[in-house]
Amino acid sequence: MLEAVGYWFNDRAPSGYPRPQKLVATWEPVQRKAVVAYLRAGLTLETYRGKSHCRFACGEQDMGHRDYTDGVFAWPEGLPHYVEKHAVRLPDHFVAHALSGTPPVEPKVKRIDDRPWLRWGVAQDATVELTGWDALGWEDQKKVLERLHARIAPGHPLHQKELEVLVGRRSTDELLVLLPDGTMAVVRLSDASTRLFASWDEWLPRSLPTGC
Ligand SMILES: [Zn+2]
Structure with a gap:
């Protein structure tokens, strides 16, 4: 299987993938240039319809819609942007492979294994702690939002706001919601x-104090 690198946490669909904002580092300029060139020279593995977006919200529109491979690793087409523009670091063994001069080859198997990437993200402390929180189905979302809006009085910070449920935690009866201005609650x-809270940077997985 191909080893995944460079798949990121999505603010609107939380997962165990790392956040690149937590992986900004100092690159040695020559290495960085070589790794960017290597990433751009990958072979197309898969093409998608939806376009990706830069997680740093830098305004870059052209983040691609493909997965690339070199026969050993698989990465999204937009990954060189993160290295080049935001100095996001990647696993040492991937960088070593990219700099080794091994030419990319067509993969024999096209399946992607993201487990090493997930483990690496945890080891770098770049993931979001979401134990106990789960995505809700569409029907559940509708129901819980109705329940919630029925309890929200005028003056409440969520009063008459269009909310999107990101995840829920059944054990504490809590929801994590996205507000129209991009902040969360x-x-x-x-x-x-x-x-x-303003963004995932401020996310803490603790419960609300009772009666606040
Ligand atoms: Zn960017």
Whole structure:
């Protein structure tokens, strides 16, 4: 199987993938240039319809819509942008391979294994702690939002706001919701107590204090 590198956490669909914002480092300029060139010279593995976006929100529109491979690794087409523009670091063994001069070859098997990438993200402390939180199905989302809006009084920070449920935690009856301005809130369904935060940078997996 091909080893995944460079697949990132999606703010709107949280997962165990690392956040590149946590992986900004100092590159040796010659190495960085060579790795960027190597990533750009990959072979097309898969083409998708949807386009990717830069997780740094730098305004770059052309992040590609393909997966690339060299026969050993697989990465998204937009990965060189992260190395070149944002100095995001990658696993040492991948960098060593990229600099080794091994030419890319067509893979025998096209399946991607993302487990080493997930483990690497955890080891770099670049992942988001979401134990106990789960994605909700569309029907569940509708139901919990109705329940929530019924409890939100005028003056509440979420009053009459269009909310998108990102994940929920059944054990504490809490939702993590996205607000229209891109900020987020953890809200408890039973009493609508709420903690607002600006972005995933401020995410802490703890529960709301009771009765706030
Ligand atoms: Zn960018």
